Structure formats: structure tokens, C-alpha cells
Amino acid sequence: MLPANLNSCIAVKLNIKPQQFFRVNEINVLACSTTGKQASGRPLAGWVIHAAFESPATDYEEDRISLDDYVTRHPEAVFYIRVTGDCMTGSGINDGDLLIVDRSLTPLKGDVIIGVLNGEHIIACYMELDSKQYLIPDNPAYKAIKIEQFTAFSIEGVVPHTLLNQRNQANVRANRLQQFLCKL
Amino acid sequence: MYALIDCNNFYVSCERVFQPELRERPGVVLSNNDGCAIARSQEAKDMGIKMGTPFFQIQQLQQEGKIWWRSSNYALYQDMMRRITGIIGEYWPDIEVYSIDESFCDLKSFSYHDIETMAIQLRHRIRQYTGVPVCIGIGPTRTLAKVANRVAKKHFADGVFMIKDELSRLFALKKLPIEDVWGIGPRNAAKLMNVGISTAWDFASINDYEYVEKRFTVTGLRTWYELRGTACLPMEFIQPDKKGINTGRSFGEKTDDYHTIEDALSAFVQNSAPKLREQGSLCSRIQVFLMTSQFEVVQKRKSAAWQMDIAIPTNLTQELLKYARECLKHIYRPGYPYQKVGVYLTGFIPEANKQLYLLDDQSNRERLAAVSKLADKLNKHFGKDYIRFASMGYEQPWKMRQNFLSKRFTTRMSDVLKISLHPAFIRTD
Numbered sequence: 315m316l317p318a319n320l321n322s323c324i325a326v327k328l329n330i331k332p333q334q335f336f337r338v339n340e341i342n343v344l345a346c347s348t349t350g351k352q353a354s355g356r357p358l359a360g361w362v363i364h365a366a367f368e369s370p371a372t373d374y375e376e377d378r379i380s381l382d383d384y385v386t387r388h389p390e391a392v393f394y395i396r397v398t399g400d401c402m403t404g405s406g407i408n409d410g411d412l413l414i415v416d417r418s419l420t421p422l423k424g425d426v427i428i429g430v431l432n433g434e435h436i437i438a439c440y441m442e443l444d445s446k447q448y449l450i451p452d453n454p455a456y457k458a459i460k461i462e463q464f465t466a467f468s469i470e471g472v473v474p475h476t477l478l479n480q481r482n483q484a485n486v487r488a489n490r491l492q493q494f495l496c497k498l
Numbered sequence: 499m500y501a502l503i504d505c506n507n508f509y510v511s512c513e514r515v516f517q518p519e520l521r522e523r524p525g526v527v528l529s530n531n532d533g534c535a536i537a538r539s540q541e542a543k544d545m546g547i548k549m550g551t552p553f554f555q556i557q558q559l560q561q562e563g564k565i566w567w568r569s570s571n572y573a574l575y576q577d578m579m580r581r582i583t584g585i586i587g588e589y590w591p592d593i594e595v596y597s598i599d600e601s602f603c604d605l606k607s608f609s610y611h612d613i614e615t616m617a618i619q620l621r622h623r624i625r626q627y628t629g630v631p632v633c634i635g636i637g638p639t640r641t642l643a644k645v646a647n648r649v650a651k652k653h654f655a656d657g658v659f660m661i662k663d664e665l666s667r668l669f670a671l672k673k674l675p676i677e678d679v680w681g682i683g684p685r686n687a688a689k690l691m692n693v694g695i696s697t698a699w700d701f702a703s704i705n706d707y708e709y710v711e712k713r714f715t716v717t718g719l720r721t722w723y724e725l726r727g728t729a730c731l732p733m734e735f736i737q738p739d740k741k742g743i744n745t746g747r748s749f750g751e752k753t754d755d756y757h758t759i760e761d762a763l764s765a766f767v768q769n770s771a772p773k774l775r776e777q778g779s780l781c782s783r784i785q786v787f788l789m790t791s792q793f794e795v796v797q798k799r800k801s802a803a804w805q806m807d808i809a810i811p812t813n814l815t816q817e818l819l820k821y822a823r824e825c826l827k828h829i830y831r832p833g834y835p836y837q838k839v840g841v842y843l844t845g846f847i848p849e850a851n852k853q854l855y856l857l858d859d860q861s862n863r864e865r866l867a868a869v870s871k872l873a874d875k876l877n878k879h880f881g882k883d884y885i886r887f888a889s890m891g892y893e894q895p896w897k898m899r900q901n902f903l904s905k906r907f908t909t910r911m912s913d914v915l916k917i918s919l920h921p922a923f924i925r926t927d
Contacts, residue, residue, distance in 0.1 A: 394908075395917050396915070398916055398919070417628070430521075432922070436923075455927070457926055459923070
């Protein structure tokens with residue numbers, strides 16, 4: 315036999331009232347202690363129901379959408395960087411934005427890439443023309459760079475996604491929208 | 499067939515991935531406490547810098563030429579190793595991580611594949627995905643895979659070498675001095691040199707099984723078999739549980755202050771206890787050692803250890819701290835310039851077979867265990883010592899010297915690599 319206070323022990327652990335637990339019989343409790351390992355990310359409630367009435371949806375449980383899975387297709391090859399400066403504003407990359415760098419991707423024309431030019435990291439748009447490589451800042455305020463034959467340059471990775479901090483822009487946007495409202 | 503994948507100058511390569519200004523320049527990574535060089539770039543090796551060269555000598559070289567150095571950044575190296583292991587696992591799933599920069603793979607499920615081509619692809623992929631260069635050696639035994647790896651590193655530009663027939667075995671073994679063979683210690687090497695055996699080939703060509711066993715015991719015999727192409731060393735896919743955990747380090751500066759020593763000891767206990775919990779063991783014996791430098795004048799030299807059996811085996815930091823402190827009290831004497839303190843946990847028993855004791859407050863123990871578990875989790879997520887006991891002290895004058903530490907680029911959001919405007923970009927106006 316199980317000790318009399320076991321239900322209340324479990325109830326305390328699960329943070330519910332012991333009365334809610336009255337349907338739990340011996341077998342269910344045993345099942346719950348062997349199989350009911352609380353997996354991370356799963357709600358604790360599912361665990362309780364499991365002991366009394368099993369959820370009709372248990373067989374249909376799927377993993378929650380994970381941004382990590384979506385962005386990092388090759389977790390071994392993905393690194394993060396932060397950009398300072400304004401040379402990529404045309405591609406929606408602003409000062410302080412977080413970039414995802416995937417080293418497994420092959421750069422195509424027009425990709426945003428991270429490279430090393432003369433021993434220093436560089437972020438730019440990658441272009442090819444007449445089998446020559448170019449690094450182009452996406453901001454008309456800067457000049458493009460042509461990669462000559464003996465330039466010390468290598469591509470480190472492609473930037474497939476960027477994280478733009480919309481809240482950092484809130485002030486600027488508010489000012490802009492203010493004018494729009496005035497026109498109404 | 500077995501493969502050995504070995505990273506070239508691993509620590510140095512990791513530093514260079516994120517700090518391109520270090521590439522193509524000689525450099526070293528320093529040991530704990532920034533004492534000496536433990537990893538060297540190829541350029542540094544070419545300069546004649548030896549493993550273990552003291553830091554002050556390297557600093558002198560700085561005045562002559564351009565050499566860089568970094569403290570060892572284990573958080574970074576561990577993550578890079580995890581990435582590399584992941585990539586290898588996609589190619590060859592039967593993998594044994596042998597050390598932080600070496601992995602063995604069992605290729606018996608790939609006997610109908612072109613292993614050499616796969617190896618070249620894998621090497622290329624690791625380089626592209628992580629930026630770390632590796633060499634791959636392949637052979638019919640683990641020892642020969644290790645030999646092949648050495649050949650790949652020294653003689654082949656594409657970094658892959660496979661011992662696939664008698665000719666390639668001869669080529670690899672003839673070049674290999676006997677003292678560099680895996681499994682031949684310096685003493686056996688000297689013995690072999692005495693009888694005129696100077697290369698691995700000479701050793702493998704001995705045709706007398708009994709002679710080898712008599713002179714070089716079973717370890718030597720195993721190596722002999724392995725060099726001849728008979729596999730004797732099985733793969734160890736699961737790391738065996740540790741039998742003991744030893745944590746001890748030199749202080750940043752020598753001290754005879756009891757509280758400083760106690761703080762350091764507390765920190766080491768707190769380092770060891772999570773390892774114990776991770777492998778699900780309880781510790782039933784604790785040993786604390788305290789010593790001065792062995793180069794101290796004789797009157798100032800002291801080395802002592804105290805061992806204690808723990809009545810109720812435990813893996814709780816709180817309890818281990820209490821025992822460690824008790825041990826320290828027994829051996830500490832004022833007036834000596836102590837350099838090193840450490841703790842050795844041993845006598846492990848599996849947590850599952852623990853005995854319950856009549857006079858022990860089990861519920862309190864469970865609560866403490868829950869706290870420890872949570873603290874371990876937080877420390878893993880936020881970095882070492884995020885949650886710690888106050889007894890570790892706050893100023894930590896004994897702390898490791900790590901004055902040249904690079905950032906933890908891959909494990910901390912605050913340490914993520916920053917890229918600013920490249921000087922080659924010129925304004926149009």
C-alpha cells in the first residue's frame with residue numbers, strides 16, 4: 315500500500331489542492347512516478363491529467379515553433395555578430411543590430427556577407443561582375459571596393475537573417491508618423 | 499577501419515576564427531594562470547618556441563618581433579569542439595571524443611564507401627563551417643590511424659592520409675621515430691633504442707611475439723599488434739564515470755592567509771561538486787592538500803594532505819564544503835608561503851544505491867539537492883560561478899590570472915563579435 319499522505323505530497327509538489335487529486339488510485343500514481351518525468355518545455359498540467367484522465371491530445375503533441383531551428387539550419391556553422399556603423403542601412407541593418415552568420419552557405423550575388431579584408435572583419439554586399447568580386451556597402455555615402463588579384467580577402471560566412479530592433483526605432487518612427495497624422 | 503580527426507593547433511585556431519588579426523602571425527595560448535605556452539601556432543613552432551615555454555620568455559620575444567598571446571578561453575574551445583563533433587557525427591556517427599581536439603571514428607559501417615574521398619570532404623566541411631583546420635588519419639587500427647594522422651599533418655597538403663595497403667603502412671611507419679608512437683612511453687622507447695630499434699617500422703617488424711611480451715608487457719604487445727594491423731583497442735563510446743575528481747590550482751600569488759586559502763578551497767569544491775552530481779555519484783572520501791612551491795628554501799617548504807571518510811556519502815556542495823574546511827584546519831600552519839591548495843573527491847558510489855540513515859534528516863537533504871540542481875542549471879546557462887556560495891569570497895585574490903582572455907564569442911550574448919565600419923570603406927563626398 316502507498317502511504318496515506320502520498321497524494322498530498324504529490325499535490326504539494328505539483329502546486330494543486332489535494333482534493334483535486336482524489337481520483338488518483340494506486341496504479342495511476344505508480345505510472346506517474348515512472349513515466350511522468352517532467353520534460354522541459356512541456357506544461358506541468360499535462361502531467362497531472364496524465365495521472366487521472368489522459369489528455370485526448372497527447373498523441374498529437376508536437377514541438378513548439380522554435381526560432382532557433384528556423385534560423386540555425388546548421389547549428390554547427392552558425393555564429394552571431396553585432397554590427398556597429400551605418401554602412402549597411404540600405405539592407406535594413408542599423409547600428410547595433412544582431413546578425414546571424416551561417417558559414418555553411420555559399421555566397422551568391424547580392425548576399426550580405428561577412429569577410430576578412432586585410433586582417434579585419436568586414437560586412438558588405440557581395441557582387442560579381444565580369445568574374446571580378448566586389449564588396450559594396452549598402453549605403454550611397456560609401457564607395458564600393460573591388461577585390462584585386464592579390465588583395466588579402468576571404469569570405470567567412472553569409473548573413474541569412476538579421477534581427478532588427480524595432481523598439482530602438484520607436485522614437486524616430488513616432489516623429490515620422492506624427493507628421494502623417496497632422497496631414498489628416 | 500578507424501579514423502582519427504585531429505584539430506591543428508586547436509586553441510590557437512579557435513582564437514584566430516574570431517580574431518583575424520592573429521592569423522598568419524606567430525602566437526601562443528597560455529596555461530591557467532598565464533604561466534607558460536600550452537598551444538602554439540605553426541609560425542611560433544617554426545620560431546623554435548617549445549611547449550611549456552614560460553610566459554616571461556615569450557614576452558621578451560615580443561620586443562624582437564610580432565608575437566601574440568592569449569589566456570586559455572575554455573568556454574570558447576569547448577563550444578568549438580562541440581561544433582566539430584557535431585559535423586563529424588553527421589558523416590561518421592560512431593564517434594569517440596578522445597580529447598578536446600581529437601576524435602576517433604569507427605568506420606566499419608562504411609566498408610563500401612570511398613573513405614578517402616569522404617575524409618577529404620569532411621575535412622573541408624569542418625574548415626568551412628567552423629574555421630578550424632583539421633587533419634584526418636585513417637588506418638585499420640586506432641594506433642595506425644594515429645600514425646596516419648601524423649603523416650597527414652607533416653607531409654600532405656590536403657591533410658588526409660590513409661593506411662590502406664602494405665606500401666602506405668611502410669611509408670608511414672618508416673618515418674615515425676619510436677618515441678612518438680602512441681602507447682610507447684619514454685622508458686620503453688629508451689629500451690628499444692638500446693637494442694637498435696629506432697622507428698615504428700623496426701618495432702612492428704620484430705617477428706617474435708614472446709619476446710615483445712616479455713620485454714614490454716601487455717601494453718607494448720598491444721601496440722605491436724596494432725602497428726601490424728590487428729585491432730586490439732576497442733572504441734570507448736561512453737566515457738567511463740570518473741573514479742575521482744581532483745581540483746587544485748596555484749594561487750595568483752603566494753599567501754599564508756588562512757581566509758584566502760579557505761576561499762580558494764571553497765571555490766574548488768564548488769567546481770567539483772557539480773561534476774559529481776552530473777555523473778550521479780556520491781562521494782564518501784575527501785582529501786585536501788596544501789603546499790608551498792617546491793623551489794622554496796627548505797625551511798619554508800611545506801606540503802601536507804588530510805583525508806577524511808564521509809559517514810553519509812554526499813554530493814551536496816554545502817556538506818562537501820564543511821568537510822573540506824575541516825580538513826584544511828588540520829593541515830594549515832601559519833608562516834608558510836603557500837602556493838597551491840586542492841581537493842580530491844573519491845570513494846564514489848552511485849546515487850541510486852545510496853543507503854538511508856536513521857538519524858539523517860532526509861527531507862532537508864532533498865531540499866538542498868533541489869537547490870544544487872537549480873544552481874547547476876543556472877551556472878551552465880549564465881556562466882560559471884553565476885550562483886555561488888559566499889564562502890568563495892568576493893575579492894578572490896587567489897583567482898587565476900587570465901589577463902589576456904579573449905571574449906566568449908559563441909556562448910555569451912554580451913560577448914558576441916562586434917564588426918565596425920571597415921577602414922577600406924571611404925565616404926563618397
